Amino acid sequence: MSARELPGPGRGERVADFFDGRLGIHSLGRKYLRKVFPDHWSFLLGEICLYSFVVLILTGVYLTFFFHPSMNEVTYHGSYLPLNGVRMSEAYASTLDISFDVRGGLLMRQLHHWAALVFVAGMLTHMMRHFFTGSFRKPREINWLFGWSLLFLGLFEGLFGYSLPDDLLSGTGLRFVNGALLSVPIVGTYLSMFLFGGEFPGHDIVARFYSLHILVIPGIMAALVVAHVLLVVYHKHTQFAGPGRTERNVVGAPFMPVYLAKAGGFFFLVFGALTLMAAVASINPVWSYGPYRADQVSTGAQPDWYLGFAEGLVRVMPGWEITLWGHTLVLGVLIPVVIFPLLLVFIGVYPFLEARVTGDKSEHHLLDRPRNRPVRTGIGAAWISLYLILLAGGGNDIVATRLHLSINTVTWAIRVAALVVPLIVFDVTRRVCLGLQLQDRERVLHGRETGLIKRLPHGEYVEVHQPLDQAALHTLTAHERPGRLVEHEPRSDQ
Ligand code: HEM
Ligand code: HEM
Numbered sequence: 001m002s003a004r005e006l007p008g009p010g011r012g013e014r015v016a017d018f019f020d021g022r023l024g025i026h027s028l029g030r031k032y033l034r035k036v037f038p039d040h041w042s043f044l045l046g047e048i049c050l051y052s053f054v055v056l057i058l059t060g061v062y063l064t065f066f067f068h069p070s071m072n073e074v075t076y077h078g079s080y081l082p083l084n085g086v087r088m089s090e091a092y093a094s095t096l097d098i099s100f101d102v103r104g105g106l107l108m109r110q111l112h113h114w115a116a117l118v119f120v121a122g123m124l125t126h127m128m129r130h131f132f133t134g135s136f137r138k139p140r141e142i143n144w145l146f147g148w149s150l151l152f153l154g155l156f157e158g159l160f161g162y163s164l165p166d167d168l169l170s171g172t173g174l175r176f177v178n179g180a181l182l183s184v185p186i187v188g189t190y191l192s193m194f195l196f197g198g199e200f201p202g203h204d205i206v207a208r209f210y211s212l213h214i215l216v217i218p219g220i221m222a223a224l225v226v227a228h229v230l231l232v233v234y235h236k237h238t239q240f241a242g243p244g245r246t247e248r249n250v251v252g253a254p255f256m257p258v259y260l261a262k263a264g265g266f267f268f269l270v271f272g273a274l275t276l277m278a279a280v281a282s283i284n285p286v287w288s289y290g291p292y293r294a295d296q297v298s299t300g301a302q303p304d305w306y307l308g309f310a311e312g313l314v315r316v317m318p319g320w321e322i323t324l325w326g327h328t329l330v331l332g333v334l335i336p337v338v339i340f341p342l343l344l345v346f347i348g349v350y351p352f353l354e355a356r357v358t359g360d361k362s363e364h365h366l367l368d369r370p371r372n373r374p375v376r377t378g379i380g381a382a383w384i385s386l387y388l389i390l391l392a393g394g395g396n397d398i399v400a401t402r403l404h405l406s407i408n409t410v411t412w413a414i415r416v417a418a419l420v421v422p423l424i425v426f427d428v429t430r431r432v433c434l435g436l437q438l439q440d441r442e443r444v445l446h447g448r449e450t451g452l453i454k455r456l457p458h459g460e461y462v463e464v465h466q467p468l469d470q471a472a473l474h475t476l477t478a479h480e481r482p483g484r485l486v487e488h489e490p491r492s493d494q
Helices: 011-023 025-032 041-064 090-100 105-133 141-163 168-182 188-196 205-235 255-280 305-316 331-358 374-394 396-402 407-446 470-477
Strands: 073-075 087-089 322-324 327-329 448-455 461-466
Touching: 011 025, 041 105, 041 205, 041 255, 073 090, 087 090, 090 105, 105 141, 105 255, 105 305, 105 331, 105 374, 141 168, 141 205, 141 305, 141 331, 168 188, 168 305, 168 331, 188 205, 305 331, 305 374, 305 396, 305 407, 331 374, 374 396, 374 407, 396 407, 407 470
Parallel strands: none
Antiparallel strands: 073 087, 322 327, 448 461
């Protein structure tokens, strides 16, 4: 065939050439489309965070088309008749319009709110899975900090978000924020005046939170998400021990096409599940709370679940006050305001604390089974128990009314529990881990119990044990052994 008869490159090839020449996508694709992803259900938690974040951005943008971040007073004449003729802020009126008069508005609002709740829940569980399996160890400490910053910003993003509609519940939350600021010694009043642009509640707070909510914080979060995921690609995934898995390789399916197909499907599953929740389950029905008025507080006011522990700290703290050099220090609020960030900071700096205490400076790419790290697992379980107890404290009025108890009894129970339960949980978890380690040891040395009883020639009855296969043996023994587990048993490997 002569050169003149050779078919030229097709249109697809020409388009690909055009982009490859300018963006170098061929070499990028060749390198990263084959990236290997290990398979484990817990890796889906990070994806739940990612996809709910995408849903938040999509629905948030839709809401910005109709939401008016203004505290100017208007008289409501929309479709929700019980509030007809009531004076309210433009922010609240536009939220009512989104809920009753904008096509798909209520669905979008509810989808945004449900996605926010799932987003933070996803982040907390994703974080705890990394905590319990030790994936935060060198070289991933910085990525842990990126993730932790996402969680920290996510909590405030949520608070700013549910403060925007300027309803009675969100106003009550803002009053709480104002109280916390006022408790700060010396500069408290200035901080409050600065944030609210004058005496609480002022006229500026919704517009200020709006800029933070739709621009500043999502911008920082989006950059952090990109950096977080890029670092996962750079470090490569950690994986659980198993046959063929070492500190130097990653065993799993390639990004293209297996992981991409799975991840794409999972995105639509998350999106679908959130939309279903938004379609059938009401969330934050602001019309039934009414507009915010500084002289009113509704009963049973609760923040969104992820800030319940901060509210709990304030509610269960005794109302101590002391006067120093003519200044009143409201310790009943100030102490919780200090403990709230400390609780979060502790978990943020934990990788560095652990490395310092254990002296472990080596790289780790194989994950720990939580039972093989009893102290860390105990600390994680204790931290979760404290978080949950304080969460219950944040709803002490609801607990008291639902269970027909005195609110003082509930408050005292939570005070005691917050001090005692985490210690008990730590100890019990540590012991359970040690017990499970011994169980593993039994299985490795003597095999799996089959439930079959055999009678020996001399009359003794014994249970038949089946040796584990090589893969199970490898999985159970492929971990570092930090020290002796049981004092009175001599170590067989010494
Ligand atoms: C991590 C990200 C985000 C979280 C956790 C979050 C959370 C929230 C929450 C809980 C609300 C109250 C919803 C309600 O009325 O019941 C809200 C309102 C709102 N959010 Fe977001 N949001 C996020 C990102 C965004 C983004 C990226 C935008 C815009 C680009 C946005 C725009 C809005 C608007 C306009 C409102 C007020 C409308 C309304 O409440 O009906 N949000 N947000
Ligand atoms: C917007 C929030 C977040 C998103 C979208 C996100 C997303 C992801 C994804 C997709 C992965 C890879 C899959 C996996 O191992 O689960 C990952 C890994 C990781 N995440 Fe997150 N994450 C977020 C928040 C957090 C938080 C709050 C922490 C902890 C404080 C955290 C710590 C980590 C660590 C240490 C890894 C590396 C694990 C490894 O290499 O195996 N992330 N993240």
